[in-house]
Amino acid sequence: MAGRTDTKHEILNVAEQLWLHKGYNGFSYQHIAKAIGIKSAAVHYHYPAKQDLGVALVERMRRRFARWTERTEALDGFWPKFDAYIAIHQLYLDDGEGGRVCPSGILDAEFHTISEDMRHAARELTREMHRWLTDLFRAGRDAGEVSFRGDPDGIAAVAGATVQGALQIARAVGRGSFHLTIDHLKLQLRQRECADA
Amino acid sequence: MAGRTDTKHEILNVAEQLWLHKGYNGFSYQHIAKAIGIKSAAVHYHYPAKQDLGVALVERMRRRFARWTERTEALDGFWPKFDAYIAIHQLYLDDGEGGRVCPSGILDAEFHTISEDMRHAARELTREMHRWLTDLFRAGRDAGEVSFRGDPDGIAAVAGATVQGALQIARAVGRGSFHLTIDHLKLQLRQRECADA
DNA sequence: AACCTTACTTACTAGTTAGTAAGTGGGCAA
DNA sequence: TTGCCCACTTACTAACTAGTAAGTAAGGTT
Numbered sequence: 001m002a003g004r005t006d007t008k009h010e011i012l013n014v015a016e017q018l019w020l021h022k023g024y025n026g027f028s029y030q031h032i033a034k035a036i037g038i039k040s041a042a043v044h045y046h047y048p049a050k051q052d053l054g055v056a057l058v059e060r061m062r063r064r065f066a067r068w069t070e071r072t073e074a075l076d077g078f079w080p081k082f083d084a085y086i087a088i089h090q091l092y093l094d095d096g097e098g099g100r101v102c103p104s105g106i107l108d109a110e111f112h113t114i115s116e117d118m119r120h121a122a123r124e125l126t127r128e129m130h131r132w133l134t135d136l137f138r139a140g141r142d143a144g145e146v147s148f149r150g151d152p153d154g155i156a157a158v159a160g161a162t163v164q165g166a167l168q169i170a171r172a173v174g175r176g177s178f179h180l181t182i183d184h185l186k187l188q189l190r191q192r193e194c195a196d197a
Numbered sequence: 198m199a200g201r202t203d204t205k206h207e208i209l210n211v212a213e214q215l216w217l218h219k220g221y222n223g224f225s226y227q228h229i230a231k232a233i234g235i236k237s238a239a240v241h242y243h244y245p246a247k248q249d250l251g252v253a254l255v256e257r258m259r260r261r262f263a264r265w266t267e268r269t270e271a272l273d274g275f276w277p278k279f280d281a282y283i284a285i286h287q288l289y290l291d292d293g294e295g296g297r298v299c300p301s302g303i304l305d306a307e308f309h310t311i312s313e314d315m316r317h318a319a320r321e322l323t324r325e326m327h328r329w330l331t332d333l334f335r336a337g338r339d340a341g342e343v344s345f346r347g348d349p350d351g352i353a354a355v356a357g358a359t360v361q362g363a364l365q366i367a368r369a370v371g372r373g374s375f376h377l378t379i380d381h382l383k384l385q386l387r388q389r390e391c392a393d394a
Numbered sequence: 395a396a397c398c399t400t401a402c403t404t405a406c407t408a409g410t411t412a413g414t415a416a417g418t419g420g421g422c423a424a
Numbered sequence: 425t426t427g428c429c430c431a432c433t434t435a436c437t438a439a440c441t442a443g444t445a446a447g448t449a450a451g452g453t454t
Contacts (some may be wrong), residue, residue, distance in 0.1 A: 025222035026310040042432055098309055108365035113223040118278035126369045154381030158359055163380050165362030172323045181358050184351030188385055193219035239402055
């Protein structure tokens with residue numbers, strides 16, 4: 001029966017679905033195997049231990065984000081780039097029944113049940129996203145496209161946390177809440193000539 | 198051996214610790230039993246099924262939040278109340294090694310693995326917190342203590358999501374990130390007479 | 395003194411978990 | 425054609441999961 005070429009890739013895809021849907025402790029090798037139509041030992045063949053799979057999952061997310069940042073360099077200005085950042089999260093929201101959650105959200109929630117390897121990758125992913133947002137806000141302010149108080153570093157932390165939190169809360173109370181949150185976040189960041197109140 | 202009076206209460210306390218630390222799928226009745234020094238069947242005596250325990254956990258959170266809102270009515274003005282809201286989350290952050298996460302965060306992340314009873318309670322908790330924040334922002338704006346664009350409803354969603362997200366992210370990258378985020382959130386909300394840029 | 399309830403323990407089930415060891419069949423290289 | 429490696433399967437283990445049933449000891453009630 002040897003030789004489906006893409007089993008390893010397929011395992012990663014199914015595992016990612018299950019992971020973002022149910023959490024790391026919410027799925028097993030049997031779930032993956034059944035979904036693909038192989039035996040769970042075959043999953044162990046490609047990823048001997050579950051933490052190997054976990055690390056592979058997070059590392060793929062990092063590579064994906066890195067490629068995404070390269071592609072978005074083509075976009076011009078703060079707002080198109082910021083909207084693109086929102087859009088990748090919206091994809092999670094719209095997926096499947098009930099929606100998935102962003103990888104960082106799941107990783108942080110279950111942080112104490114994952115291996116040190118996974119934690120390290122999770123930390124790096126979080127830092128990379130934060131760095132990207134920080135650079136975006138700095139450039140946006142320099143170009144006069146966005147308005148905020150304090151450091152780019154700090155407002156990037158606010159924006160990142162808001163998007164992550166909004167995505168999770170939307171799971172409980174519905175996706176309308178995500179849009180309400182994002183709209184109001186953007187509203188606060190809009191350039192203001194002279195103030196309200 | 199009959200008759201420790203507070204076993205049920207003790208189970209709830211230990212379960213809450215484990216829950217916020219490891220997630221709902223990250224602990225078992227055996228973990229609870231071992232921590233207290235009883236047998237896992239004794240846990241089943243008080244909470245027949247795990248979802249009964251789960252619902253009890255969330256309902257207690259709701260009662261706790263309701264009592265908290267009553268107590269904070271005594272505080273005068275937007276900022277003391279808002280700071281009190283931050284403070285309850287800070288408590289989670291400072292707890293134990295690595296910190297816990299707020300209940301909403303865990304519930305949302307594992308939303309698809311919990312029973313409908315738990316989901317209902319989770320939804321209600323989320324709505325209650327959002328309602329409280331909405332009222333706070335409305336009153337704060339009417340009193341001229343806080344400045345934001347859009348609806349109180351929307352800015353409440355932003356603040357709630359930011360705090361929840363920041364708490365989780367702090368798990369991965371350290372608690373300094375929480376303070377940075379909260380400081381900058383507050384900075385945006387501060388009253389402004391005339392604008393920047 | 396008899397009995398009932400409460401709060402457990404002991405002992406168990408059936409199913410699932412991650413993980414391993416040994417075997418199997420197809421395809422490719424020498 | 426022989427032999428080897430890859431990608432699996434079959435068959436298994438040990439530990440753990442939620443959950444149940446039956447027994448037991450203490451304390452209160454009648």
